[in-house]
Amino acid sequence: NAGVTQTPKFRVLKTGQSMTLLCAQDMNHEYMYWYRQDPGMGLRLIHYSVGEGTTAKGEVPDGYNVSRLKKQNFLLGLESAAPSQTSVYFCASSYPGRGETQYFGPGTRLLVL
Amino acid sequence: GQSLEQPSEVTAVEGAIVQINCTYQTSGFYGLSWYQQHDGGAPTFLSYNALDGLEETGRFSSFLSRSDSYGYLLLQELQMKDSASYFCAVRRGSTLGRLYFGRGTQLTVWP
Numbered sequence: 001n002a003g004v005t006q007t008p009k010f011r012v013l014k015t016g017q018s019m020t021l022l023c024a025q026d027m028n029h030e031y032m033y034w035y036r037q038d039p040g041m042g043l044r045l046i047h048y049s050v051g052e053g054t055t056a057k058g059e060v061p062d063g064y065n066v067s068r069l070k071k072q073n074f075l076l077g078l079e080s081a082a083p084s085q086t087s088v089y090f091c092a093s094s095y096p097g098r099g100e101t102q103y104f105g106p107g108t109r110l111l112v113l
Numbered sequence: 114g115q116s117l118e119q120p121s122e123v124t125a126v127e128g129a130i131v132q133i134n135c136t137y138q139t140s141g142f143y144g145l146s147w148y149q150q151h152d153g154g155a156p157t158f159l160s161y162n163a164l165d166g167l168e169e170t171g172r173f174s175s176f177l178s179r180s181d182s183y184g185y186l187l188l189q190e191l192q193m194k195d196s197a198s199y200f201c202a203v204r205r206g207s208t209l210g211r212l213y214f215g216r217g218t219q220l221t222v223w224p
Contacts, residue, residue: 012119040216041216042117042200042202042214042216042217043156043200043202043212043214044214045211045212045213046186048211058211059213062155090155090156092156098145099204099211099212100143100144100158100163100202100204100212101158101161102156102158102212103144104155104156104157105155106154106155107155
């Protein structure tokens with residue numbers, strides 16, 4: 001099993017460009033999450049999903065959109081990238097009601113110039 | 114709102130014992146989790162306490178006191194590979210299981 005995978009691993013964007021980060025998990029988890037991690041900060045929840053076709057806002061949702069069309073995939077979109085979105089983005093998944101035990105992907109490093 | 118306080122850095126030598134504390138303020142508390150993250154890596158789950166007391170998993174133990182809004186992670190027989198960041202996180206919500214993370218404690222283990 002691959003666990004949680006993320007694509008791409010690294011990306012450089014110019015201000016105003018758009019992109020989509022892909023997260024895939026093969027553990028049949030219902031819940032999926034997108035976090036961002038900045039230096040000296042913990043992980044902050046951007047958006048999450050409790051099942052196929054459902055999404056909800058986390059702590060820092062502004063500037064991001066998400067979609068969960070398939071149970072195994074969770075997409076994070078940046079419509080118009082800003083330098084403040086330079087960060088490391090982590091996707092995670094968990095079983096329902098077991099949000100304390102989340103399985104993380106390797107991360108995507110995004111630099112917005 | 115919610116807040117989590119943990120020390121930013123801790124250092125220790127191989128073979129020693131180290132305790133990383135975490136105090137929290139939150140509504141809707143359902144438990145305290147601990148995650149480990151090596152430089153450049155992904156966070157990995159270490160332990161979870163929903164009830165007061167000590168949970169032991171090998172060299173690592175985690176403790177929770179809900180009345181004191183306090184918990185700690187205890188690492189015994191430290192090894193060089195334990196050098197990493199350790200995050201405490203509170204679980205908010207019985208079914209949604211959203212986590213709110215602290216800023217992390219950088220542990221450096223010296224030979």
